[in-house]
Amino acid sequence: KAGVTQTPRYLIKTRGQQVTLSCSPISGHRSVSWYQQTPGQGLQFLFEYFSETQRNKGNFPGRFSGRQFSNSRSEMNVSTLELGDSALYLCASSLQGLHYEQYFGPGTRLTVT
């Protein structure tokens, strides 16, 4: 069974720009969640989508948004990029939600200059 895929794998953007990251979950998984990983803060939960609805949200500003499509694929958008947004962005999928094991993709490495 194919794992979670994320595109692109690497991205370089300029401060003030916006970016969209994509995640394709494991087939049959209805929950997709997003995380930001940095050396200083570790892994932090951004939000979770289930059946096209945002079900849970972490403590990030409104510049971070997402959506989920009917085929469970998900996108995450960051507007007005700041230098501090440089991080590894990880997507994970699970059968039913955060109380089940999460299967992570390889991540998208975003660098903001």
Next chain:
Amino acid sequence: EDQVTQSPEALRLQEGESSSLNCSYTVSGLRGLFWYRQDPGKGPEFLFTLYSAGEEKEKERLKATLTKKESFLHITAPKPEDSATYLCAVHNTDKLIFGTGTRLQVFP
């Protein structure tokens, strides 16, 4: 405030030298505790889920246990391929909260 703390931050072991990693937590409404392994340049890989105090799970050289305040990941006779960062995560009512991880190095 909900919090997850892992210790030690880093651990160096000789091959075959057993040890334990600690994950202590303070959360309201614990709905599950998870252990993940992360190799450099990769996403975390699921290891265990524990739901209630007293629960134990085992897989090869790893054993995870849970009490009301902490969880332990016991590594028995580790091998160099067990070298990785081990992450603990807690699910409260509406989010997953991760610890900062324990970086484990096992030397032959």
